[in-house]
Amino acid sequence: MLEARDITLGYRPGDSVLRGVSLRLAAGEWVGLSGASGSGKSTLGRLLAGHHTPRRGSLRLDAAPLPPHGLHPVQWLPQVPELAVNPRWRIGRILAEAWTPDAALRRRFGIADDWLERYPHELSGGELQRVAVLRSLAPGVRYLIADEISSMLDAITQAELWQTLAEIAEQRDLGVLVIGHDQALLKRLCQHQLRLENGQLWAEP
Amino acid sequence: MLEIDRLALDFLRYRGLWRRAAIPCLHDVSLTLARGELHAVVGASGAGKSLMAQALIGLLPGNARLRGSLRLDGELLDATRQAALRGKHLALIPQSLAALDPLVRSHHQVTWAARRAGVNAPRAAAERALTDVGLVGDSARRYPHQLSGGMARRVLLAMATAGEAEWLIADEPSVGLDPAHRAGVLEQLRRLADAGKGVLLITHDLRHALSVADRVTVFHAGTTLETAPATAFQGRGEALSSDYARALWRALPDNDFARPAVHEVPQLA
Numbered sequence: 001m002l003e004a005r006d007i008t009l010g011y012r013p014g015d016s017v018l019r020g021v022s023l024r025l026a027a028g029e030w031v032g033l034s035g036a037s038g039s040g041k042s043t044l045g046r047l048l049a050g051h052h053t054p055r056r057g058s059l060r061l062d063a064a065p066l067p068p069h070g071l072h073p074v075q076w077l078p079q080v081p082e083l084a085v086n087p088r089w090r091i092g093r094i095l096a097e098a099w100t101p102d103a104a105l106r107r108r109f110g111i112a113d114d115w116l117e118r119y120p121h122e123l124s125g126g127e128l129q130r131v132a133v134l135r136s137l138a139p140g141v142r143y144l145i146a147d148e149i150s151s152m153l154d155a156i157t158q159a160e161l162w163q164t165l166a167e168i169a170e171q172r173d174l175g176v177l178v179i180g181h182d183q184a185l186l187k188r189l190c191q192h193q194l195r196l197e198n199g200q201l202w203a204e205p
Numbered sequence: 206m207l208e209i210d211r212l213a214l215d216f217l218r219y220r221g222l223w224r225r226a227a228i229p230c231l232h233d234v235s236l237t238l239a240r241g242e243l244h245a246v247v248g249a250s251g252a253g254k255s256l257m258a259q260a261l262i263g264l265l266p267g268n269a270r271l272r273g274s275l276r277l278d279g280e281l282l283d284a285t286r287q288a289a290l291r292g293k294h295l296a297l298i299p300q301s302l303a304a305l306d307p308l309v310r311s312h313h314q315v316t317w318a319a320r321r322a323g324v325n326a327p328r329a330a331a332e333r334a335l336t337d338v339g340l341v342g343d344s345a346r347r348y349p350h351q352l353s354g355g356m357a358r359r360v361l362l363a364m365a366t367a368g369e370a371e372w373l374i375a376d377e378p379s380v381g382l383d384p385a386h387r388a389g390v391l392e393q394l395r396r397l398a399d400a401g402k403g404v405l406l407i408t409h410d411l412r413h414a415l416s417v418a419d420r421v422t423v424f425h426a427g428t429t430l431e432t433a434p435a436t437a438f439q440g441r442g443e444a445l446s447s448d449y450a451r452a453l454w455r456a457l458p459d460n461d462f463a464r465p466a467v468h469e470v471p472q473l474a
Contacts (some may be wrong), residue, residue, distance in 0.1 A: 037355065037383045125249050127347035152380065154249040154409045161466040181384055184412070184459035 001027050002048065002074060003144050003177060007057035009047060016055070017043045017200035025143060025175045033179045034187030034204070035196035041179045042078075044196065045145040046178065049076035061142070071098070075136040079148035081128040085120045091131055099138035107162055109134045126157040133165060143175045151180065156190035162189060207238040207261075207282075207372055207403055208214055211275035213266070214256055227270065230256055231427045234273070240371070245406045245430040245435070245452070248350060248424030251414065254407045255300060257424075258374045261405075263287030277372075287430040292321045296370035298316035299379045300407075302357045311335075311360045312345045315367050316438045322368020334367035335360075339389060355382040362390060372404045379413065391417045411438070412457055423450040 002005040002025045010016035025031055025048075035041050046052050048059070050072045059066055062075060078084050085094050094117070095101065103113070109130045120128055128148055136144060146165075150158040166189070169176055178189055186193055193204035212234040215227035231253045238244045257266050261275060263284055275282040277290070287295070306314055315334055318325035334384050335345045338359040345471055349357055358378060375394060379387040391406075395417040398404045408414050412422065415435050422432040430447040435443035442451035455461045 036385075037353065128252065129366065152250070152409070153460075154247075155453050156464065157249060159456040159458070159462050160460070163464055173469055183384075184457070188458040188462050 001062055003060045003063075004044075005058050005060070006106060007044075007054045007059070008046065009043060009052060009054045009057075009164045009189055016199055018047070018054075020057075021082075021196075021199070021201050022057075023194070023201060027142065027175050028173045029172070030176045030190040032190035033177055033191035033196060034183070034186060034193065034205075039196045041196050042147050044148045045076050045177065045179055047163060048143070049074045049145055051076060063075060071138060071140050073098060073141055073144040074145065075141050077132060077136055077147060077149050078144045078196060078199075079130040081125065081149075082120060084132050085128065087110070087120050089119075090116065091118055091120070091123070092116045094120070094131065095135050101134055101137070105137075106134065108167075110160070126161075129153065130161060133161065137168060137172075141174070143171070143177070145177045147177065147179045148181070151182070158185075206240070206276075207405075208274075208276040209234055209236050209257070209261070210274045210276070211235055212257065212260060212271070216266075217268045217270060221340060229427070231260075232290075233428045234316060234423045234424075235429055236432055238372070238403045240403050241398055241401050241408060243395055243404045244421050245369045245408060245411075245418035245421045246424055247408055247411045247414060247421060250409060252424040253427040254458070255376055258297060258376050258405070258407055261374055262291055262295055264291075264297070265417065280321075292318070292322055292370075293368060295372045296322075296365040296368065296374070298361050298365045298373065298375040298378050300380075302349070302354065302361070304361060305357060307349050310346050311346055311352065312338070315345075315360065315363045316436050318364035319367035324368055327367070330367050331363070334363040337366065337393060338363045338463065339386075355386050358382065359386070359390065361375055362393070365394075370402070372403045372405075374407070375409045377409070378406070379408065387413060411453060412459070421452065423447065425449045428457055 004021060004023045006015050007018050007021045009018045021044060047054060049191060050066060073079065109139055111134060115123065150161055178186060180186055195202045195204050206273055209461055212231060214231040215229050217227055220226045234257055246252055260271060312331055312335060315331035316327050319330040324330040325392045328414060340356065340359055340363065344356060352360065362378055364429050379390045391413060394404050394406060406418060407415055415438050418435045421435055421438065430449055438454050442454040443455065445451045455463050
């Protein structure tokens with residue numbers, strides 16, 4: 001169980017993006033998160049993955065504090081994969097930085113062997129997004145924060161990516177927070193949905 | 206009537222010092238756009254949709270080699286005619302926000318566009334175009350870097366509509382917008398079509414294009430597979446003629462959300 005309790009966080013003094021947000025995500029659970037642009041969805045996502053320290057409140061994994069060093073058990077996947085990879089590294093090295101997925105798993109994500117020798121700009125956005133997702137699935141990762149990871153993909157590529165991810169999440173009992181605007185997609189993927197508004201979380205009916 | 210007939214496009218690239226190789230990007234691209242029509246072009250990224258837009262408006266890079274024909278109202282649309290019509294009768298809403306001048310306030314850029322289009326009172330026309338896209342007061346006077354991605358996109362839309370262009374090519378005008386603004390942009394394109402303009406909407410978002418389009422052309426791997434009325438996208442897609450179009454329709458999250466079986470899409474890139 002990943003649990004955020006009463007989180008307050010802002011970028012400027014006296015101005016909070018999140019105001020007293022509490023959230024629980026269980027292993028194997030899929031939760032959707034929507035809200036207008038600028039409402040703090042990505043801030044919350046990054047906070048859960050340890051990119052931000054809350055001003056107030058606590059973040060716990062199975063009732064223990066999250067480890068300060070090493071591989072973080074909660075991984076954040078951003079909308080634009082180009083920003084998540086080193087443009088001067090080849091794909092093979094980018095993957096190896098986190099872990100070494102075997103050939104069978106690479107094939108399930110449609111990652112051809114010759115991609116390992118390519119640079120990020122030599123892949124399309126959808127192809128690079130698959131690499132970023134596979135990289136985030138290192139052993140030891142328990143929760144994923146998927147922040148608009150498919151909004152730039154066509155419908156077929158989108159369906160392929162989510163189905164592969166769903167199969168792996170089921171095998172490994174991963175909990176997934178899906179951030180997005182597409183209600184049809186969230187409804188399809190998630191058991192329940194939350195909405196972020198004015199710095200607070202609301203349950204969607 | 207705007208007609209694209211069997212358009213093909215190669216890029217010439219040097220292989221070594223002397224030899225030049227042609228890299229094919231588009232082949233057999235055909236579609237028509239009538240006045241008063243909103244025609245959506247959908248397909249995966251990299252399928253060549255934006256290249257077709259650039260070919261229509263005559264803004265391809267120098268190493269592009271074009272075959273096939275473009276016609277506007279029955280007459281050949283060549284480079285000279287494209288240059289004469291561009292920005293006046295033929296307007297492009299580009300995909301990249303880099304098309305905005307970073308050093309000029311938004312409302313000035315829209316005024317410039319109106320002046321280039323030959324409007325009598327460019328300042329008033331710019332004001333009207335900005336109001337139409339919901340940018341009023343202070344937000345219309347900001348520099349591009351002070352705008353959110355969605356606002357910058359609407360400035361580009363205002364620039365294309367400040368003149369009296371009869372033909373609009375909108376390249377991914379709603380990407381990155383939240384649902385309310387996306388609906389606003391698409392509805393405005395619909396209104397422009399209803400006012401008698403021909404609108405080509407290039408997008409990867411089939412679901413939302415269907416809510417405003419009259420016809421849809423499906424692009425795949427550099428070619429137009431089929432053109433179908435928007436109403437053909439329903440049920441299990443029985444009314445669609447190509448397997449790829451059907452797979453694209455069924456893959457939507459509120460349909461089957463299914464990845465296509467291998468035999469359905471023989472050469473899925």
